[in-house]
Amino acid sequence: MRTHLECIPCALNSYLRLAETGVVPQEKQESLLRELLAYFSRADYQSSPPVLGREMHRIIRKRLGDEDPYREIKQKYNRMMLDHYGEFRKIVEDSRDRFDTAMRLAIGGNVIDFGAKYLYDAMDTIHRALDHELALDDSKALRRALEGAGSLLYIGDNCGELVLDKLFLQELEVAEKYFVVRNSPVINDITLQDAEEVGMDEVATVITTGDDSPGAVWESASEEFRKHFREADVVIAKGQGNLEGLMDVPHENAYFLLVTKCDLIAEKISTRRGAYVLRKGISAVLPVSDKG
Numbered sequence: 001m002r003t004h005l006e007c008i009p010c011a012l013n014s015y016l017r018l019a020e021t022g023v024v025p026q027e028k029q030e031s032l033l034r035e036l037l038a039y040f041s042r043a044d045y046q047s048s049p050p051v052l053g054r055e056m057h058r059i060i061r062k063r064l065g066d067e068d069p070y071r072e073i074k075q076k077y078n079r080m081m082l083d084h085y086g087e088f089r090k091i092v093e094d095s096r097d098r099f100d101t102a103m104r105l106a107i108g109g110n111v112i113d114f115g116a117k118y119l120y121d122a123m124d125t126i127h128r129a130l131d132h133e134l135a136l137d138d139s140k141a142l143r144r145a146l147e148g149a150g151s152l153l154y155i156g157d158n159c160g161e162l163v164l165d166k167l168f169l170q171e172l173e174v175a176e177k178y179f180v181v182r183n184s185p186v187i188n189d190i191t192l193q194d195a196e197e198v199g200m201d202e203v204a205t206v207i208t209t210g211d212d213s214p215g216a217v218w219e220s221a222s223e224e225f226r227k228h229f230r231e232a233d234v235v236i237a238k239g240q241g242n243l244e245g246l247m248d249v250p251h252e253n254a255y256f257l258l259v260t261k262c263d264l265i266a267e268k269i270s271t272r273r274g275a276y277v278l279r280k281g282i283s284a285v286l287p288v289s290d291k292g
Contacts, residue, residue, distance in 0.1 A: 050215030077160030109161030215241025
């Protein structure tokens with residue numbers, strides 16, 4: 001998916017949120033904003049939004065001299081979700097359909113995103129996902145695909161929600177489970193350290209995209225990631241960033257789980273902003289070159 005003009009305000013919004021936290025000193029806020037605007041004026045809009053986000057946040061980290069300016073925000077949401085883990089676990093265990101309940105919690109958790117234009121109340125949205133109709137629902141196809149699967153590649157998105165990803169993964173009886181994180185910090189996306197803090201390695205083998213884009217981008221991802229993607233019987237990708245980076249990459253059993261956070265993405269997948277989505281990707285198996 002290429003970058004659209006509507007993506008620019010969304011990208012800038014993540015910087016403004018960071019500035020509001022006080023992480024960007026007052027005396028640097030205007031000059032850094034001007035530097036980001038200069039980058040947007042020369043950026044390649046044929047690349048995907050996660051590529052734009054990657055370059056933007058590289059600039060921010062360099063100017064701040066901080067490799068992980070969202071560190072405290074990520075830890076806050078990880079702790080918050082871990083504090084509620086027992087509650088979520090009980091909801092799943094007491095439900096009539098554990099798969100459906102854990103899946104819905106995982107989708108609802110996708111609201112914890114500081115790179116999006118709109119922020120939603122996390123706990124409220126997560127709980128509403130339990131009985132709210134999915135706007136796009138390919139869960140039956142996902143169930144069938146998982147029943148015969150020997151391997152699963154689960155591509156994570158943001159801190160906080162990865163606690164619910166772990167809960168969902170615990171319900172999936174697949175022999176080989178891989179959980180994918182970013183190679184290094186970007187916005188509030190999951191890194192190896194974040195996955196370790198919530199014990200993700202207890203339920204899956206944790207690997208990285210090999211990249212610091214806020215989304216898995218095929219062109220810049222590592223060969224290890226591409227190999228796992230090609231060979232996995234089932235791929236589950238969380239969030240808009242992974243959808244934007246992988247929606248054009250064919251796989252027989254790729255599924256996207258997300259809450260739509262912008263009108264552009266909602267239109268592209270024929271739904272509305274704020275919708276709960278489980279959507280199957282491209283079904284035909286086609287050759288994928290290393291150049292995309």
